[in-house]
Amino acid sequence: MATEPTSTESKKDPKSNGNGDDQSLGRKIKEGIDLAKNDPREGQIWTSVIRHKLDDSPRNRSLAVLSNVFLHLHPAKINRDAVRYGFTWGMGGISFYLFIVLTLTGVFLMFYYHPTKGQAFRDILYLRHDVPYGNLLRNMHRWAAHAMIITVWLHMLRVFLTGSYKPPREFNWGVGVLLLVFTMLLSFTGYLLPDDQLGFWAVTVGTNMARATPFLGHEGPFGPQMGMTAFNDVRFALLGGSIVDSNALLRAYIWHCIGLPIVLSVFLIVHFWRIRKDGSISGPAPIKLEHDFKDWAPAKA
Ligand code: HEM
Structure with a gap:
């Protein structure tokens, strides 16, 4: 049923959406445009990119650093106790560091390696005996790979021991499990590349296990029924x-x-993004300092 407008409603702009904000919003936009005409640093484009004031004060100088992605990739604020080595063991960070070492040394190895039966093992010998620093390069790649397997497992163990797989981090635990699988697969595929006896037999045994995959392996449960052959x-x-x-x-x-x-890098981005979204690293209960307590008083000598 239609009712008479009240005295306040009758004063409203007829184009108003009814919540009374339109006029002030329109005025603010107009004021903003006028200001921008005078000084572009007051305009919407500028303030959407540079989000702090420009006058030279200690606060603005630190905001300039903290809000810049290149000058401050890490979060501006973190829980002091969550990043203690005693809590994280630093294993996630070390795994990431090793992944970067592996990527860089791997790219250099690619300059010398051909993935063909006639050439692969020769390239390994060439790297070992003739390429300047070739043996160092190859061993940096090898040892970083061994180390990454160990650090990823230790990282997973610490996440489990600190209960960091619990809500809200259960999704990131799932992402982590995939990261573990990709890390192991990287290690396994790298094993064959020297084309030596060790790698050949390891991959022979490893891939023979795939024969027994349910449905998809020709010796696995329901494999023959699915029409699988060797x-x-x-x-x-x-x-x-x-x-x-x-x-x-x-x-x-x-x-x-x-x-x-590529797949591992994509999941790493998701992993790091989730850490931020889940409220940073879980961390132990915050340690209270003496002066955090309300009725704290300095001890008498
Ligand atoms: C390529 C392998 C991996 C890398 C580079 C990586 C990296 C990281 C980093 C840098 C952190 C920050 C805290 C810390 O350093 O401990 C972290 C946290 C976390 N990671 Fe990983 N991670 C990997 C694999 C895994 C695996 C295998 C799991 C478990 C299955 C996992 C689950 C988690 C969870 C749940 C957190 C949040 C922990 C918390 O809030 O305390 N990650 N990861």
Whole structure:
């Protein structure tokens, strides 16, 4: 049923949406445009990029650093206790550091390595004996890979021991499990690349396990019923054939140098983004200092 407008409503702008804000909003926008005409640093474009005042005060100088992504990649504020080595063991950070070392040394190794049966092992010998610092380069890659497997497991252990898999971090735990799988797969695919006896037999045994995959392996549960044979099952897809040979080497190389590093990097971005969104690292209960207590008084001598 229509009612008479009250005395206040009748004074409103007829174009108003009814909440009474339109006039003041319109005025503010107009004022903003006028100001911007005089000084572009007061305009919307400028203030949406530079979010602090420009006059030279200690506060503005620190805001200039804190709000700049290049000068301050890390969060401006963190829980003091959450980043203690005693709490994190630093293992997530060290795993990330090792991943960067692996990426850089891996790119340099690619300059000398050909993923073919005739060339691969020769390239390893060449790196070892002839390339300047080649042996150092190869061993940096190898040892960083061994270390990363250990640090990722230790990181997972610490996350478990501190109960950091619990809400709201259960999604990030899931992302972490995928990171662990990709790290292991990177290690496994790298194993074959020297094309030596060690790698050859390791990959022979490893991929033979894929024969027993349920549904997808020709020796696995329900595999034969799904029409799997040694020439069309998941092992065949991994090796690019029914034996560990040149196709397997090429596939391992492409997964190792392109596919897996890209996938792992994408999940790392999600992992780090989630840490921020979940309220930073979980951290122990905050340590209270004496003066945090209300009725604290300095001890008498
Ligand atoms: C490539 C491997 C990984 C990297 C580089 C990585 C990196 C990191 C970093 C830098 C942090 C910050 C805290 C810290 O350093 O401990 C973190 C936190 C976390 N990570 Fe990982 N991580 C990896 C794998 C994993 C795995 C395997 C899991 C578990 C399955 C996991 C689960 C978590 C969780 C739940 C947090 C939040 C912990 C908290 O808030 O206390 N991450 N990760």
